[in-house]
Amino acid sequence: MTLFEQTCRVAVDDGRFRMAWVGRSNRETLKVDVVAFAGVVEDYLEKINIDLADEVRSAGPTGMAVKTGVHVLAPDIEKDASMGPWKDDARRMGIRSSGAFPIALNGTVWGALTLYSDQVGYFESDVLRLLDELALDLSFALEFSEREKAIHSLEHSFFRRRSLKASVPWPAGSPTTSTTCWPSSSVRSPCWKRCPPTQSASKNPSTGSAWRATAAPPWCGRC
Numbered sequence: 282m283t284l285f286e287q288t289c290r291v292a293v294d295d296g297r298f299r300m301a302w303v304g305r306s307n308r309e310t311l312k313v314d315v316v317a318f319a320g321v322v323e324d325y326l327e328k329i330n331i332d333l334a335d336e337v338r339s340a341g342p343t344g345m346a347v348k349t350g351v352h353v354l355a356p357d358i359e360k361d362a363s364m365g366p367w368k369d370d371a372r373r374m375g376i377r378s379s380g381a382f383p384i385a386l387n388g389t390v391w392g393a394l395t396l397y398s399d400q401v402g403y404f405e406s407d408v409l410r411l412l413d414e415l416a417l418d419l420s421f422a423l424e425f426s427e428r429e430k431a432i433h434s435l436e437h438s439f440f441r442r443r444s445l446k447a448s449v450p451w452p453a454g455s456p457t458t459s460t461t462c463w464p465s466s467s468v469r470s471p472c473w474k475r476c477p478p479t480q481s482a483s484k485n486p487s488t489g490s491a492w493r494a495t496a497a498p499p500w501c502g503r504c
Contacts, residue, residue, distance in 0.1 A: 284422055285317035288394065288415070293320040298396045299376050302326060303384070303419075305392035306333065306347050313343055313392065320397070325370050338366055342381035346393040352413060354380045357401045371397075380404045382416035386423050394419060 282290070285303040292301040300320035304313035313331040332338040333347065340363040345353040355361045356378050358371045364379075371379075381395040394416055398404070404412075 283317060284419070284426075286319070288419060289317050289319035292394075292396055296396075299374070299399045300325070300397040301394070303392060303394050304331065304343055304347075306390060313347060316392070321374055323370075323374060325367075325374060328370065329367065340365075341367060342379050343393050343395045346381035346383045346395075347390050350383050350385070350390045352380060352382045352409065352416070354378070354404050354409075356404060359401075375399050377401045378403045380409075380412065382412050384416055384423060385420040386427060391420070391423060 289301040289303060292298045298320060300318070300322055302318035302322075303316050305316050307314050311332065311334040313333065315326050315329070318326055330338060331341065331344045331347075333344060338344065339348065342353040342355050342363075345363075355364050358364045358368060358377055358379060361368075364371065371377075376397045377399055378401055379395060379397045381393045383390050384392050384394060394412075396412070
C-alpha cells in the first residue's frame with residue numbers, strides 16, 4: 282500500500298470521512314488523475330473528470346486547490362454552485378461537504394488530497410488546521426521520495442558507467458597496474474619510474490636521474 286493509499290484509508294477509517302482521494306495534476310492532459318482513494322467511492326471518481334482547462338469542471342474544490350495552491354472548501358455542496366457537475370452524485374452518495382488540500386513538489390502544486398463528509402459545515406477551523414498540516418506532511422514525504430529516487434537513479438547510472446569503463450580492454454602494451462602516468466606529452470609525472478619507455482631517455486633536471494620516457498605513452502590518460 283502506498284503512502285497516498287494509506288492516507289486515504291486512515292482518513293476514512295479514523296477521520297470518519299465519507300470518501301478520500303488523492304489526485305495528481307497531469308500537465309499533458311490538463312486533468313487531475315486519481316492515484317489513490319478510499320471510502321464510499323462507487324462510480325464517483327470514474328465520472329469526476331476534473332478538467333483544468335475547463336472553467337466549469339475545474340471550479341470545484343479539487344480543481345481550484347490545484348490551480349491556486351491553497352485549500353478550497355465546499356461547506357454545503359447542495360447550495361454550492363461550483364459543485365454543479367458533481368452535485369447529483371454527491372446527493373445520491375450522502376456527501377454534504379468537501380474540501381481539497383494542495384500537495385506540493387519542489388515549490389509547485391503536484392496535486393491535491395480531497396475529502397468528503399456527510400455533514401454540512403464539517404470543515405471548521407480545528408479540522409482545517411489538521412488537514413493543512415497533513416497536506417504539508419504529504420508534500421514533504423513526496424519530495425523526499427522523489428529525491429531518493431533521483432539519488433538512486435544517479436547511483437545506478439554512476440556504477441553502470443564504472444562497470445562499462447572497467448569492461449573496456451586496455452590496448453596492447455598498456456600497464457596492468459593502477460599507476461598514473463603523464464596527463465599529456467608536455468607534463469612529466471613522478472610516476473615516470475613505473476612507466477614503460479616510449480622514446481629515448483632524458484635527464485630529470487632536479488635529480489639528474491634518467492627519465493624513463495620523454496613523452497607520455499599514447500594510452501596514458503589515467504592521471
